[in-house]
Amino acid sequence: MDRDALLNLLRLMLDSRFFEEKTEQLFKAGLIHGTTHLANGQEASQAGLCAALDDGDWIVPTHRCHGFTICRGSDPAEMFAEMFGSVHGLAKGLGGSMHMPDSSHWNLGSSAVVGSGVPLATGIAFWNRFQSVGNAGFAASTFSSPKDYPKTPVKNISVAIFGDGASSRGSVHESMNLASIWKLPVLFYCENNHYGMSASSDRMISSSNVASRAGAYDMPGETIDGNDVLAVYEAVRKAVEYIKEGNGPYLLEVMTYRTKGHSKSDRRLYRTAEEEKLWADRDPIKLYERKLVEDGILSAKEIKGLEEERRAYIEEKANKALEESTDRLSPNDVEDMVYATTEDRS
Amino acid sequence: MTFREAIRKALSDEMSIDPNVVLIGEDVGVYGGCFKVTGDLYKEHPNQVIDTPVSEEGFTGMAVGAAMMGMRPVIEIMYADFFTLIFDPIVNHAAKTHFMSGGQFCCPITVRLPEGSGTGHGAQHTQSPEALFQNSAGLKMVAPSCPSDAYHLLRAAIRDNNPVLFFEHKMLYDMEGDIKDEALPLGKAKILKKGRDITIVSYSRAVQTALETARLLEEKGIFATIVDLCTLKPLDRTTILEEVRNTGRVAIIQDPNGVGGIGAQVCSEICSDPKTFDSLKSPVIQIGGKCTPVPFSKELEKSTIPNARDCAERITSTIKG
Numbered sequence: 001m002d003r004d005a006l007l008n009l010l011r012l013m014l015d016s017r018f019f020e021e022k023t024e025q026l027f028k029a030g031l032i033h034g035t036t037h038l039a040n041g042q043e044a045s046q047a048g049l050c051a052a053l054d055d056g057d058w059i060v061p062t063h064r065c066h067g068f069t070i071c072r073g074s075d076p077a078e079m080f081a082e083m084f085g086s087v088h089g090l091a092k093g094l095g096g097s098m099h100m101p102d103s104s105h106w107n108l109g110s111s112a113v114v115g116s117g118v119p120l121a122t123g124i125a126f127w128n129r130f131q132s133v134g135n136a137g138f139a140a141s142t143f144s145s146p147k148d149y150p151k152t153p154v155k156n157i158s159v160a161i162f163g164d165g166a167s168s169r170g171s172v173h174e175s176m177n178l179a180s181i182w183k184l185p186v187l188f189y190c191e192n193n194h195y196g197m198s199a200s201s202d203r204m205i206s207s208s209n210v211a212s213r214a215g216a217y218d219m220p221g222e223t224i225d226g227n228d229v230l231a232v233y234e235a236v237r238k239a240v241e242y243i244k245e246g247n248g249p250y251l252l253e254v255m256t257y258r259t260k261g262h263s264k265s266d267r268r269l270y271r272t273a274e275e276e277k278l279w280a281d282r283d284p285i286k287l288y289e290r291k292l293v294e295d296g297i298l299s300a301k302e303i304k305g306l307e308e309e310r311r312a313y314i315e316e317k318a319n320k321a322l323e324e325s326t327d328r329l330s331p332n333d334v335e336d337m338v339y340a341t342t343e344d345r346s
Numbered sequence: 347m348t349f350r351e352a353i354r355k356a357l358s359d360e361m362s363i364d365p366n367v368v369l370i371g372e373d374v375g376v377y378g379g380c381f382k383v384t385g386d387l388y389k390e391h392p393n394q395v396i397d398t399p400v401s402e403e404g405f406t407g408m409a410v411g412a413a414m415m416g417m418r419p420v421i422e423i424m425y426a427d428f429f430t431l432i433f434d435p436i437v438n439h440a441a442k443t444h445f446m447s448g449g450q451f452c453c454p455i456t457v458r459l460p461e462g463s464g465t466g467h468g469a470q471h472t473q474s475p476e477a478l479f480q481n482s483a484g485l486k487m488v489a490p491s492c493p494s495d496a497y498h499l500l501r502a503a504i505r506d507n508n509p510v511l512f513f514e515h516k517m518l519y520d521m522e523g524d525i526k527d528e529a530l531p532l533g534k535a536k537i538l539k540k541g542r543d544i545t546i547v548s549y550s551r552a553v554q555t556a557l558e559t560a561r562l563l564e565e566k567g568i569f570a571t572i573v574d575l576c577t578l579k580p581l582d583r584t585t586i587l588e589e590v591r592n593t594g595r596v597a598i599i600q601d602p603n604g605v606g607g608i609g610a611q612v613c614s615e616i617c618s619d620p621k622t623f624d625s626l627k628s629p630v631i632q633i634g635g636k637c638t639p640v641p642f643s644k645e646l647e648k649s650t651i652p653n654a655r656d657c658a659e660r661i662t663s664t665i666k667g
C-alpha cells in the first residue's frame with residue numbers, strides 16, 4: 001500500500017471515531033431524538049472493509065452504521081442532518097441514526113431488524129450476477145446442479161454486514177445457502193464485537209466461532225483480528241478477489257469490541273472492567289498510529305496534526321447540519337413518500 | 347383460457363419484454379408450480395425461472411434486495427399460508443423501502459399468493475391472509491376474480507414500482523374466460539352489474555357468490571349492483587362510495603373471516619363518509635367466513651364460507667324488513 005492509502009485508512013478511522021464522539025455529545029445535550037448505537041472501538045473493521053471495496057460494490061450495514069457510512073464516502077453533514085431529522089439528511093429525516101442509505105455511495109442502508117439486511121445484500125449479489133453473467137448461464141437452476149454452475153467473473157460484489165448476534169438468525173443461514181448454491185458474489189462480513197446487547201457470543205453461538213459455519217455452506221470462512229486495520233484490509237481484498245473471479249460467497253469474521261454500551265441506556269453489567277481495559281489497550285486507532293510511527297510513515301507530531309484536522313472537519317459538518325436542522329418535511333410530504341410513483345426507478 | 351393460464355400468460359408476456367422480470371419460487375420450474383400455474387414457462391424463459399430451496403424468508407428477502415437494484419422479481423409463495431415466513435422482508439423491508447430511503451430506492455416486487463379454502467388441505471393450507479397485510483403502509487394488494495383481470499392486473503402489478511401482493515384464489519384456477527383487450531389498472535374497482543336496490547361489494551372467489559346471490563334476489567324482484575374490488579389496497583373509495591349512494595343499501599360478501607378484514611375496511615369507509623352514511627336506508631350487511639381455522643372435513647370446510655342462499659336471505663330480510 002502506498003503512503004496515501006495508508007493515511008487514508010487513518011483518516012477514515014479518525015472521522016468515524018470523532019463522528020461517534022460528536023454524536024454522543026449531541027445526544028447528551030438533548031439535540032438528537034431517539035436512540036443511537038455507537039461503534040467506538042470498531043473503526044478498523046469499518047475502515048478496513050470499505051477501503052478494500054471498489055466503486056460499485058454495495059454494502060448493507062447494521063444498525064451500528066455510522067462508521068461504515070462515513071468510510072463508504074457519505075458526507076458527515078448529511079449524516080448528522082439525518083439524526084437531527086432534517087430534510088437535508090440522507091433519508092430526508094425519515095430514517096434516523098440506524099438508517100442512512102446513500103445510493104450514490106453504494107450503501108443500501110441498514111435494516112434495524114437484526115439480521116434482515118443479509119438477504120437484501122444477497123439480493124444485490126443476485127442482481128450483480130445477473131448483470132455480469134447476462135441472462136445466459138445464470139438461472140438455469142431448473143437443470144444444472146449448483147456444482148456445475150459456470151465460474152464466471154463478476155464486476156461487483158455486495159457485502160452483507162452482520163453482528164455476532166445476527167449470526168443466529170434463520171435469514172442469515174438461508175442467505176448463505178442460497179448464495180452458495182447460486183455462486184452469488186456476496187461477502188458475508190460478520191463483525192463480531194462479542195456481544196449482542198448483553199448476550200455474549202460465548203453463551204449464544206454453538207460453534208467456537210462464526211466463520212467455522214462457512215463449511216456447512218461450502219464456502220471459505222476466515223476469522224481475523226478486527227482491530228488491525230491492515231489485516232482487515234488485506235483479508236477483504238483477498239475475499240473480494242476470490243468472489244470477483246466467480247467463485248461464489250465468502251465468510252469473513254472480524255473480531256473486535258464495542259467500547260461503549262449497546263445503545264444509550266446500557267449500564268454494561270454483563271461485562272467486567274478488566275475485560276474493557278484489555279480491549280481499550282487494543283484500541284484500533286492507537287494500534288495503527290503506533291505502527292505508522294514505527295514504520296516511519298508519520299511522526300507523532302504529524303499524527304496529532306491530522307487528529308486535530310479531522311476533529312475540526314467533523315465539528316464543522318455537525319455545525320452545518322445543526323444550523324439547518326429545522327428544515328423539515330411537512331406531514332403532507334411524509335404521506336407522499338409512502339408509495340413510489342411511476343417515474344421512480346431504482 | 348383458464349385463470350391459471352391467464353396468470354401464466356401475464357408472466358410470459360412480461361418476461362418477454364423485460365429481462366429484469368424473473369420468477370422465483372419453489373418448484374416453479376420443471377414441476378410447473380404446485381398448482382401448475384407456471385407450467386412450461388421454464389422452457390420459454392430458461393434464465394428467468396428460478397427454482398429455490400424451501401427458504402421463503404431468505405429468497406423473499408433476496409428478491410427485495412434485487413428489486414431495490416431495479417429488477418422486477420415475481421415470487422411465488424406456494425401456499426399463501428406461508429405468508430408468516432415473509433412478513434419480515436415484505437412488511438418491514440419491501441413496504442418501507444421507498445419511505446425509509448427518502449425516495450432513493452423503490453421495491454418493484456410482486457408476490458403471488460395462492461389462497462383460499464375448498465381444497466381440503468386443512469387449516470395451514472387454506473387461509474386468505476390479506477387482512478393481515480392491509481394495515482401495512484407501502485404495500486399494494488390485488489385479488490382478481492376472473493381470467494381477464496388476473497392477466498391485466500398481474501401485468502400491472504409487475505410494472506408497478508411498489509411491492510404488490512397478488513392473491514390468487516385456488517378455486518378460481520380452472521375458471522374459463524376470455525382476456526379482454528381493455529386493461530384494468532391497479533386501484534380501480536369494477537362494476538359487474540347495475541341494479542337499483544342494493545350494492546353488493548365483493549372480491550376474488552366470493553364474487554361468484556355475489557353473482558349467484560344477485561340472481562336469487564332477482565327472482566324476488568330485488569336488483570343488485572355488484573362492485574368487484576379487484577385492488578384491495580389502496581381501495582377504490584370513489585367507486586365504492588358512489589355505488590353505495592346510488593342504491594342506499596350495501597352488502598359486503600367475502601370468503602375470509604370478517605374480523606379486521608377487507609370488508610370491515612370497506613364498511614368503515616362507507617360509515618365514515620357523511621354523504622354515503624346519510625344515504626343508507628338500512629345498516630351495512632357484513633357477510634364473511636367463520637372466524638375459525640378452516641376445518642378439513644369437506645362439508646365443514648364448505649360451511650366456513652358464505653353461500654348465496656344465506657346471503658340472499660339476509661339481504662331480502664333487511665330490505666323487506
Ligand SMILES: Cc1ncc(C[n+]2csc(CCOP(=O)(O)OP(=O)(O)O)c2C)c(N)n1
Pocket residue numbers: 062063064112113114115162163164165166167193195196197262
Ligand atoms: C430481529 C431483532 N431482534 C432483536 C432486536 C433488538 N436488538 C437490537 S441490536 C441487538 C443486538 C444485535 O447484536 P449484533 O448482531 O451482535 O450487533 P451489535 O449490536 O453487537 O453491533 C438486538 C438484540 C432487533 N433490532 N431485531
